[in-house]
Amino acid sequence: MLFNHLPDELFGPLAGTNKAVYQAVLLELADLFFDEDAVDPFIPRDLVRSSIEDAVVKYGVRHLAPEGDHDHEPPRSVAETAARIYRRLLLTGWLEEETRLYRTFVLMSPAISYVLRSLVSVARQGKRSYGGTILNVLSSVESAINDPEVRGLALHEAASTAAQFSAHLTDILLGLRELRKNIAATNDPQRILKGFFEEFVERILVADYKTLKTQNNPFRFRRQILSHLKELQFDPPKLAALARHYQEQMDVTYVEGQNLVHQHISRVIRIFESVDQRLSLIDDFRFRLEKRVADTVRYMDKTTPGMSAYLQRMISAVAEHSDEQIPLVASLYQPAFLSPRSIRVPPKRRPTPPPRVIRQIQIDPAVLELRERFKQFKARREVSVDKVGTYMQMQFAGRKQMRASDFSIGSIEDYVCFSYVRHLGSLGKQGKSLSKSYRIRFEDTYTCVGGMVECRDFVIERID
Numbered sequence: 410m411l412f413n414h415l416p417d418e419l420f421g422p423l424a425g426t427n428k429a430v431y432q433a434v435l436l437e438l439a440d441l442f443f444d445e446d447a448v449d450p451f452i453p454r455d456l457v458r459s460s461i462e463d464a465v466v467k468y469g470v471r472h473l474a475p476e477g478d479h480d481h482e483p484p485r486s487v488a489e490t491a492a493r494i495y496r497r498l499l500l501t502g503w504l505e506e507e508t509r510l511y512r513t514f515v516l517m518s519p520a521i522s523y524v525l526r527s528l529v530s531v532a533r534q535g536k537r538s539y540g541g542t543i544l545n546v547l548s549s550v551e552s553a554i555n556d557p558e559v560r561g562l563a564l565h566e567a568a569s570t571a572a573q574f575s576a577h578l579t580d581i582l583l584g585l586r587e588l589r590k591n592i593a594a595t596n597d598p599q600r601i602l603k604g605f606f607e608e609f610v611e612r613i614l615v616a617d618y619k620t621l622k623t624q625n626n627p628f629r630f631r632r633q634i635l636s637h638l639k640e641l642q643f644d645p646p647k648l649a650a651l652a653r654h655y656q657e658q659m660d661v662t663y664v665e666g667q668n669l670v671h672q673h674i675s676r677v678i679r680i681f682e683s684v685d686q687r688l689s690l691i692d693d694f695r696f697r698l699e700k701r702v703a704d705t706v707r708y709m710d711k712t713t714p715g716m717s718a719y720l721q722r723m724i725s726a727v728a729e730h731s732d733e734q735i736p737l738v739a740s741l742y743q744p745a746f747l748s749p750r751s752i753r754v755p756p757k758r759r760p761t762p763p764p765r766v767i768r769q770i771q772i773d774p775a776v777l778e779l780r781e782r783f784k785q786f787k788a789r790r791e792v793s794v795d796k797v798g799t800y801m802q803m804q805f806a807g808r809k810q811m812r813a814s815d816f817s818i819g820s821i822e823d824y825v826c827f828s829y830v831r832h833l834g835s836l837g838k839q840g841k842s843l844s845k846s847y848r849i850r851f852e853d854t855y856t857c858v859g860g861m862v863e864c865r866d867f868v869i870e871r872i873d
Contacts, residue, residue, distance in 0.1 A: 414520040416502030426474040430465075432532070434494055435503070437464035439529045442517055451507065451514035461491040542574045546677065547630045550637050557647050561654030568673035571680045578687045585694035592701055631681050638674050689761075789821045792829060794839040800826035801847070810870045818859035827858065831867060846872055 422431035498504045549567035552560040655666030833844035849869045856866040
């Protein structure tokens, strides 16, 4: 049975008149018993009593209703209130005492500890992250596939994480439905806005929900997960290795391990293949909810503070006049059916575009070759100080001085570099630093260099 491991009166404090008090105390005790730094699960009784007193003071507990025949008088102090709460938790089974020598320690049984952790997670539920969950599933699947004999149980972890993720999507959908029902039953605009921001924005909405419609979508890894698992279904050696690993680690037979492997693979595939439908339902509920809140905000904006009092004064002033002085209203103003003042039509949802097959465009190899030749030609024409310096070192070849006619031009790169030998200063700071290593003197005659360039003759000398 479900409650075979729990005391019969365990939920008595949370169902009585003082349930808010016990809720605050149990939340405080959870921080004490579930502390990560606590090595010993046995907590001294004085520390537990002190934590209960802190909770009583923190949450302002001033009144404690009687809970038994011996509680006729209300507690007179904080210490007495804490003692009564502590005694009640002992009687109902939340806490247990154990004496060691002359000291008394308090502990929780495993079943009750698990129940308290679950209740605390419900009370402190927060926004979750899609991206982290999906990345966890992807890394677990990849680990199981890459090393099935050592990390095969990572597939079991991936299935458990995917199941929790599926349950979280269901919780979001049901939470939106419940919130929409509450808003529809509320006529107070302020309560509608408060419920929207407290329930939807702070509790139901996931942390990275806004990224679902962007390029950096956490579901971009879903295709990789499905691809890995579908390939794994048709890989008998890895399936056999995973089954053997399950057999060793879970203490089951080979056939049972093989069945578990196929169950976990099928579970993850089903969850991630149906995630689009789940998100579509969530988006539909979210659209209706936001439309309801948007209409509320719009109508609240049209109201004017003090309008009721203004209308009351106007009616009182009109009542002081006689009927003859009040003009008769022949007709009321009615806008045309199609006009800016017509009844507002609610916005319609944009339909989801139909799926289409993306075909890869094949580019003509001749076009690719032409592009590559243009890139190479552009690279050969690019000028840099390093290219010019290397060209000059090769031309000097240990010589101290050269004339223009001594330079050789054998390629496009040589032609470009020779064009900048006479104008090293135009290459920026690095060109000016290079020009300091040479001294150039121009003459009044012209010469032909390499049969390609006719320029003014010059003499260039290397400066050591």
